[in-house]
Amino acid sequence: MNRSVETMDRYESQSCVPIDSDYREEGKVAWSVQDKLLLGLSPKGYLIQLVRNPVNWAFALIFAIGIPITIGRFIFGLSWVTHSSYDYPWGLFLGFGLFTMVPLSASGFMLGTTVEVFGRDDFKPIERLALLNGLLGYLFAVVFLQVDLGQPWRLIYPMFVSLGPAAVLFLVAWHVATYLSVQVAELVPACSEWMGWPSAKKFIKSIVLGLTIAGIILSTLHQGALGALFTYAPGKVHPLWYSSPFQWFHFFCSSIFAGLSMLIVVSTLCKNFMRWRCDANFLDNLDRQTLGLAKGCSLALITYFVIKIIAIAHDNEWSYLFTGWGMYFVFEIVVGTIVPMIMYTISIRNENASLARVAAAIAVFGIALNRLNTALVVFNWKLYPEIPHWREFVVAITVYSIYIVTYRAVLYRLPILYKWKAQVKVAGN
Amino acid sequence: MVDKKKMLHGGGFIIVLLVIAFGAGYVQAIETSEGPATIILDSIAEYYEPVQFDHALHIEFAENDCAKCHHHTIGTPSTGTGNCILCHKKEAISKIIACRGCHLSDPYSPEGRKVVSERGEVFHKDKPSLKGAYHQFCIACHEEVDGPFTCTGCHERTDKGDAFFHSGKHAPKHTGTPKH
Amino acid sequence: MDKMNRRLFLKGGLAGTALGALGLVSKNASASSGFSGYSEGFGVLVDLTRCIGCRTCEAACNKEQQLPEPDKPFDDFSVFDEVHEGGQKRRTSEKAYTIVNKYKVEGHDKPIFRKVQCNHCNEPTCLTSCFVNAYTKTPEGAVTYNSKVCVGCRTCMIACPFYIPAYSYSSVLNPVVKKCIMCYDTRLKFGRPPACAQSCPRETMTFGKRSDLIYQGHQRIRLNPGKYVDHIYGENEVGGTAWMYLSSVPFEDLGFDTTLGNAPIINNVKEFLAIVPMVLTIWPALFAGFHLLATRKNVNNQGHESEKK
Numbered sequence: 001m002n003r004s005v006e007t008m009d010r011y012e013s014q015s016c017v018p019i020d021s022d023y024r025e026e027g028k029v030a031w032s033v034q035d036k037l038l039l040g041l042s043p044k045g046y047l048i049q050l051v052r053n054p055v056n057w058a059f060a061l062i063f064a065i066g067i068p069i070t071i072g073r074f075i076f077g078l079s080w081v082t083h084s085s086y087d088y089p090w091g092l093f094l095g096f097g098l099f100t101m102v103p104l105s106a107s108g109f110m111l112g113t114t115v116e117v118f119g120r121d122d123f124k125p126i127e128r129l130a131l132l133n134g135l136l137g138y139l140f141a142v143v144f145l146q147v148d149l150g151q152p153w154r155l156i157y158p159m160f161v162s163l164g165p166a167a168v169l170f171l172v173a174w175h176v177a178t179y180l181s182v183q184v185a186e187l188v189p190a191c192s193e194w195m196g197w198p199s200a201k202k203f204i205k206s207i208v209l210g211l212t213i214a215g216i217i218l219s220t221l222h223q224g225a226l227g228a229l230f231t232y233a234p235g236k237v238h239p240l241w242y243s244s245p246f247q248w249f250h251f252f253c254s255s256i257f258a259g260l261s262m263l264i265v266v267s268t269l270c271k272n273f274m275r276w277r278c279d280a281n282f283l284d285n286l287d288r289q290t291l292g293l294a295k296g297c298s299l300a301l302i303t304y305f306v307i308k309i310i311a312i313a314h315d316n317e318w319s320y321l322f323t324g325w326g327m328y329f330v331f332e333i334v335v336g337t338i339v340p341m342i343m344y345t346i347s348i349r350n351e352n353a354s355l356a357r358v359a360a361a362i363a364v365f366g367i368a369l370n371r372l373n374t375a376l377v378v379f380n381w382k383l384y385p386e387i388p389h390w391r392e393f394v395v396a397i398t399v400y401s402i403y404i405v406t407y408r409a410v411l412y413r414l415p416i417l418y419k420w421k422a423q424v425k426v427a428g429n
Numbered sequence: 430m431v432d433k434k435k436m437l438h439g440g441g442f443i444i445v446l447l448v449i450a451f452g453a454g455y456v457q458a459i460e461t462s463e464g465p466a467t468i469i470l471d472s473i474a475e476y477y478e479p480v481q482f483d484h485a486l487h488i489e490f491a492e493n494d495c496a497k498c499h500h501h502t503i504g505t506p507s508t509g510t511g512n513c514i515l516c517h518k519k520e521a522i523s524k525i526i527a528c529r530g531c532h533l534s535d536p537y538s539p540e541g542r543k544v545v546s547e548r549g550e551v552f553h554k555d556k557p558s559l560k561g562a563y564h565q566f567c568i569a570c571h572e573e574v575d576g577p578f579t580c581t582g583c584h585e586r587t588d589k590g591d592a593f594f595h596s597g598k599h600a601p602k603h604t605g606t607p608k609h
Numbered sequence: 610m611d612k613m614n615r616r617l618f619l620k621g622g623l624a625g626t627a628l629g630a631l632g633l634v635s636k637n638a639s640a641s642s643g644f645s646g647y648s649e650g651f652g653v654l655v656d657l658t659r660c661i662g663c664r665t666c667e668a669a670c671n672k673e674q675q676l677p678e679p680d681k682p683f684d685d686f687s688v689f690d691e692v693h694e695g696g697q698k699r700r701t702s703e704k705a706y707t708i709v710n711k712y713k714v715e716g717h718d719k720p721i722f723r724k725v726q727c728n729h730c731n732e733p734t735c736l737t738s739c740f741v742n743a744y745t746k747t748p749e750g751a752v753t754y755n756s757k758v759c760v761g762c763r764t765c766m767i768a769c770p771f772y773i774p775a776y777s778y779s780s781v782l783n784p785v786v787k788k789c790i791m792c793y794d795t796r797l798k799f800g801r802p803p804a805c806a807q808s809c810p811r812e813t814m815t816f817g818k819r820s821d822l823i824y825q826g827h828q829r830i831r832l833n834p835g836k837y838v839d840h841i842y843g844e845n846e847v848g849g850t851a852w853m854y855l856s857s858v859p860f861e862d863l864g865f866d867t868t869l870g871n872a873p874i875i876n877n878v879k880e881f882l883a884i885v886p887m888v889l890t891i892w893p894a895l896f897a898g899f900h901l902l903a904t905r906k907n908v909n910n911q912g913h914e915s916e917k918k
């Protein structure tokens with residue numbers, strides 16, 4: 001709340017409004033690139049706005065500690081930031097950065113499908129936010145991957161140098177790479193409006209259906225593939241979290257409510273802390289759309305829950321439920337699935353968007369819990385628990401903070417939360 | 430090779446004779462507790478000095494029962510020590526006494542590999558090499574009677590051997606595991 | 610043959626679907642690594658009743674593979690009492706492709722030793738999970754690794770059911786996977802036994818054709834009633850391994866994972882691999898159909914502009 005008030009104050013004191021069109025209000029002078037980058041503020045005004053925001057102080061602190069350590073990872077090697085475990089080759093960078101970020105970014109293809117394929121134009125106001133959430137999530141999943149890879153400069157090897165096409169990870173690599181480009185393309189319209197290049201937008205519009213369907217295919221497969229990766233380690237993941245036939249579906253299905261819930265969370269943050277940037281179209285429709293998303297979430301959650309139970313029944317793992325691990329499993333299911341499921345259902349019945357927002361936050365937590373559990377906590381359940389090195393936490397937090405800052409910077413500028421006002425160029429200008 | 434030479438120089442005439450006798454599969458129907466007094470074992474002589482095996486002493490340990498070691502080829506064949514005798518009882522081959530006569534001293538060279546891999550009968554395939562036979566036999570007994578048990582209990586290690594084991598003056602300089 | 614075909618099929622299938630979806634030709638990819646039959650492959654039968662824990666094999670491997678200096682001399686037996694993370698015994702590491710561990714088993718006064726190294730699976734999960742094809746199962750039976758193409762994702766370490774591959778995390782510029790390669794370059798290629806096998810004074814390791822070794826193993830069990838557990842670990846586990854074990858005590862008492870089952874691990878992944886071509890072929894038609902249905906309703910109802918799309 002503070003933040004939007006502050007920014008609004010600044011805008012008022014400088015007697016200007018957030019940029020939402022090509023030209024200053026008079027319709028004559030075009031905004032310069034600097035104006036656009038600095039949100040229409042003077043450089044000094046922009047700086048003051050930065051410094052005044054307490055959130056930025058927190059980021060500054062994180063970066064002051066985290067950036068040197070992140071750089072250190074590349075100078076001193078992985079052994080400097082991780083425990084160099086042979087038994088736990090994947091730590092937070094993949095457990096959180098890849099396995100959690102990717103499902104939380106499923107919003108792009110979900111909303112793309114809803115709007116472009118099913119023609120639900122009522123979800124248009126939030127579509128771009130969903131696309132951006134998807135793009136940035138994937139982008140930073142790749143950043144996390146780059147931090148984790150032993151030889152990040154070989155990232156393209158699976159594509160062009162040495163192909164291992166029978167591996168699930170091969171599919172993930174190709175699909176994430178392709179899907180990233182699809183998402184970039186899907187966001188070109190927003191960019192082109194902001195930059196003032198209408199032709200790019202037109203071109204994308206013409207192929208948007210193809211892009212969206214490609215997005216669905218790629219997403220179904222790589223979201224599932226992330227789960228299927230664990231079927232390479234059947235004995236290592238605890239049986240309750242593991243299922244040969246259903247693992248891919250668990251991951252795919254949970255990515256649906258993960259992506260949608262993340263979208264609700266992000267839109268809530270925007271509504272509360274970036275109100276100045278949202279236009280009426282976005283704000284007025286938000287409650288209704290949140291409930292719409294909630295509907296999708298509750299359906300996905302129910303499906304997910306049922307398949308989880310079927311998986312346990314299929315492998316007859318009931319007895320595990322009464323062990324310590326079983327308790328933990330029940331905890332995860334109750335908190336991460338049943339509670340948000342019920343809250344979503346109630347919120348839909350009572351048309352209570354605020355409740356849906358709380359449910360979304362819980363669901364996001366639940367999905368992070370599930371992915372971290374599968375990749376780290378219940379992985380090697382027969383061996384010993386591994387708590388990552390503190391530097392690993394610092395690097396993970398730092399990269400995630402860069403993600404948030406980037407996210408915010410884009411939201412401030414591109415027409416994601418607001419509609420770009422089409423203006424006709426005034427003749428003779 | 431080197432060690433053979435060393436042995437020729439340093440070892441006495443008798444020893445050489447005895448080794449030749451055993452190495453060649455010296456066939457002699459010794460029914461009593463005689464036999465060579467010392468035998469030089471040098472098949473792994475790269476990392477260890479050749480072993481001067483005190484045969485006489487071991488005869489004493491075995492209470493003159495040659496079959497305790499030479500399983501079925503001399504003395505009273507005991508049961509349960511090898512399957513060879515089941516088929517070869519009546520053949521001249523069962524009169525070979527020296528270990529080397531049956532157990533291949535170098536199963537790992539190309540020629541040795543060939544011999545082993547061309548053995549058709551699975552009994553033959555599974556026959557231990559000379560080194561294996563010694564150590565399986567010797568150590569099993571040493572364990573029971575508290576004889577020397579570790580490598581250096583019987584073999585004096587050469588400098589090369591120390592280097593191989595990173596031991597002695599070749600021991601790692603640092604201690605502990607600088608892993609994290 | 611059966612195995613071969615299946616893997617080639619999987620390879621071809623995924624390559625086709627992953628690349629095919631992108632309009633790339635996948636012929637090269639699926640042909641890039643052929644698999645030869647295994648029947649002629651070599652193996653090693655490790656008779657744990659013979660091992661006395663002298664660690665000569667560890668020293669031999671260190672020398673053969675030119676591994677870094679060990680932390681302790683190879684004749685230092687205090688390593689058997691080392692306790693690592695989570696109360697674990699020693700495991701293979703970037704400095705040691707093979708290690709010997711000591712076990713006290715109830716009912717046995719003498720300790721039992723177990724040598725650990727890569728088992729050179731018939732259907733190696735490290736290989737099937739690798740997305741840059743860094744691993745090769747050679748016709749001789751070894752599972753080798755090509756550090757030149759390894760990206761360092763470490764999925765193989767996740768996938769190996771025996772916790773074998775290690776990673777040289779400490780290297781900044783060239784961290785690679787470190788694991789036993791059955792002395793392929795220096796020995797196996799020429800039909801010679803691995804250094805560790807040759808060095809063992811007790812002939813704990815018998816080198817030979819895998820098919821012969823299985824026969825030999827069963828014969829040892831048969832001819833020495835009561836000496837061995839009637840099982841060759843690795844004969845069938847996870848589709849069979851080139852290195853196999855005989856033991857006098859139940860294998861689980863020596864830290865062997867006896868829950869792995871006999872099916873190759875890759876079988877677990879097949880459920881997912883099966884859906885890939887389905888999604889690729891059905892989804893486009895399905896969703897294009899949805900689109901037409903959904904937007905026609907709009908058009909009918911309100912003459913919506915999406916018709917123009």
Ligand code: SF4
Pocket residue numbers: 659660661662663664665666667709722724808809810811812813814
């Ligand atoms: S060399 Fe042989 S006896 Fe010695 S530890 Fe290795 S396997 Fe065991």
Ligand code: SF4
Pocket residue numbers: 727728729730733734735736752768769770771772773774788
């Ligand atoms: S034991 Fe592990 S590393 Fe060795 S071949 Fe099998 S899966 Fe690969």
Ligand code: SF4
Pocket residue numbers: 669670671673674706707726727788789790791792803804805806
């Ligand atoms: S086979 Fe070769 S690389 Fe593997 S453990 Fe033995 S000596 Fe080392």
